[in-house]
Amino acid sequence: MMRWNNSLCALAVLLVLFGCTTGVSGSYRLPTRVRLVCCEQVSRMPIPRNIELIGYKHQNALAPCVEAVIFYSKTEKFCSDPAARWIQRRKQDLKEYKD
Secondary structure, eight states, X not given: OHHHHHHHHHHHHHHHHHHHHHHHHHTOOOOOOOOOOSOSSOBOSOOOTTXXXXXXEEEOOBTTBOOEEEXXXXXXXXXXXXXXXXXXXXXXXXXXXXX
């Protein structure tokens, strides 16, 4: 009988402790994950002329991102090497997006 009471008391203490810890953690929200969206590699190949570009943005190198010029069309993004010879010509008359 004594053993039964000890087990019951231990179970009651565990339930109270569990209730206290879940009550505290219930009001705490873990941070949400934000996916990193950047150019991790670039191309030196020119973007085909038949793709209508609407703007561009410079991206600084901050790992895992690399230095890039990101060109935007209505549906796609293109990661281009800023040292490529064609970049300056293609940037003409395009809107530059700032962060």
